[in-house]
Amino acid sequence: MQNDLNEQEIIERAKHGEVRSFEWVVNKFRRYVFVIAFRILCNEDEANEVVHESFIKVWRNFTNYNNSIKFTTWLYKIAVNLCYDKLKSRKRKMTIDITDDMLANLLQSEQNPENEFSNAQLAEKIKLLSEHLPPKQKIIFIMRDLHDLSINEVATITGMSESSVKTNLVYARRTIKEKLIRWMN
Amino acid sequence: MNCVDINKILLEEYFDELPVQIKMKIDEHISICSECASVFNKIIRADKIICDLKNSEPVFAFEDMLTESIMNEVDFKKQTFFQKLIDSVVISMQKPTIKFAFSVVLIILSSLYIYQEYDAVVKINALEKKYSSISYSKAQVFSKTAESAAWLYQFYKYFSAEKDFVQVTDKMIIIRKEQLADLMKDFNSLNDAQKKKIIDLRKELFPDEKGLMNKEIKIDKKEVGKKISLLNSK
Numbered sequence: 190m191q192n193d194l195n196e197q198e199i200i201e202r203a204k205h206g207e208v209r210s211f212e213w214v215v216n217k218f219r220r221y222v223f224v225i226a227f228r229i230l231c232n233e234d235e236a237n238e239v240v241h242e243s244f245i246k247v248w249r250n251f252t253n254y255n256n257s258i259k260f261t262t263w264l265y266k267i268a269v270n271l272c273y274d275k276l277k278s279r280k281r282k283m284t285i286d287i288t289d290d291m292l293a294n295l296l297q298s299e300q301n302p303e304n305e306f307s308n309a310q311l312a313e314k315i316k317l318l319s320e321h322l323p324p325k326q327k328i329i330f331i332m333r334d335l336h337d338l339s340i341n342e343v344a345t346i347t348g349m350s351e352s353s354v355k356t357n358l359v360y361a362r363r364t365i366k367e368k369l370i371r372w373m374n
Numbered sequence: 375m376n377c378v379d380i381n382k383i384l385l386e387e388y389f390d391e392l393p394v395q396i397k398m399k400i401d402e403h404i405s406i407c408s409e410c411a412s413v414f415n416k417i418i419r420a421d422k423i424i425c426d427l428k429n430s431e432p433v434f435a436f437e438d439m440l441t442e443s444i445m446n447e448v449d450f451k452k453q454t455f456f457q458k459l460i461d462s463v464v465i466s467m468q469k470p471t472i473k474f475a476f477s478v479v480l481i482i483l484s485s486l487y488i489y490q491e492y493d494a495v496v497k498i499n500a501l502e503k504k505y506s507s508i509s510y511s512k513a514q515v516f517s518k519t520a521e522s523a524a525w526l527y528q529f530y531k532y533f534s535a536e537k538d539f540v541q542v543t544d545k546m547i548i549i550r551k552e553q554l555a556d557l558m559k560d561f562n563s564l565n566d567a568q569k570k571k572i573i574d575l576r577k578e579l580f581p582d583e584k585g586l587m588n589k590e591i592k593i594d595k596k597e598v599g600k601k602i603s604l605l606n607s608k
Contacts, residue, residue: 244444245447248444248447252469307433334388334424336428359386365420370420
């Protein structure tokens with residue numbers, strides 16, 4: 190159905206309430222949203238919830254989407270805001286008891302040529318690295334370093350200035366690398 | 375470049391992403407500084423761990439189920455009539471042009487309503503002033519029955535060619551009895567055939583002549599029109 194239309198045209202149609210085009214948009218971008226939500230929340234169920242809530246929000250607010258920014262940036266903005274709310278609403282800060290096995294798994298991961306982890310393993314590793322970071326630093330680190338978004342995109346998504354994003358990123362990297370070095374010692 | 379600089383760079387950036395010149399300087403330094411070389415190896419391992427996480431994506435097991443649940447919520451075909459209606463109104467109201475058009479229409483309608491109300495108040499005030507000196511014994515005020523009395527105005531207008539015996543506003547009709555006398559004078563000046571026509575009509579329309587001004591008159595305007603045209607055609 191959508192073969193003869195380009196992505197921007199389909200998004201435009203979905204924006205004007207065409208359900209089949211919107212379904213195409215969901216199928217196309219659901220994975221991006223899931224991956225970023227999973228990395229931020231380190232929880233598969235919550236990530237699924239964010240995917241659902243994000244697309245419902247997109248559908249309801251599609252007319253507010255301004256074509257001057259990339260659709261994915263706008264979509265990420267919605268998803269990341271939902272993740273941020275979830276992070277803040279967690280009653281207690283997520284703490285995990287670090288065991289020797291967990292550390293060994295994390296530190297030996299670079300020797301794993303396949304780089305294939307289960308969702309639980311992956312969530313555990315990201316948690317180990319980022320659990321002590323404040324929510325904003327965590328989100329910025331994940332978006333920039335794990336999700337490979339540009340500084341400009343991260344700034345647009347978070348609504349922060351580029352310099353502020355860079356500063357937060359530097360703090361986050363420092364904290365994580367120092368922690369890793371400590372564990373290596 | 376000293377040990378502090380190198381430490382700072384390596385902790386804040388990824389070695390692989392550094393410019394070649396800086397990489398060379400770091401290489402030069404660690405070849406002569408064993409302490410930095412040890413830190414460098416650990417940071418490279420740390421970079422690799424982060425890089426591995428970057429390359430590992432979680433398995434999205436429920437993607438089709440999620441799409442289905444999202445589409446169930448937005449798909450009009452699967453929604454009830456009211457959900458569809460609410461959704462379409464909400465969606466259309468969010469479009470800037472619709473918002474603007476709706477605001478304009480709302481402003482125009484509100485202005486018209488306010489103007490009409492104001493106009494009616496002004497007219498009623500003027501009428502009240504005009505007839506304030508006339509007691510109710512001389513004037514008959516139809517307010518609640520304005521609609522049923524409105525045809526009366528048309529009826530007399532038909533015969534009298536708009537005499538000044540009646541005032542009509544949106545809200546009320548005021549008929550002055552004393553001016554009905556003028557109408558009777560006009561009536562008396564008619565010839566017998568014309569008088570007969572009107573008398574016949576009056577008998578037909580108002581069997582109870584006394585109640586004409588004091589009772590609510592319920593006669594269909596269309597019926598009156600028909601009867602008048604029947605009389606005229608005789």
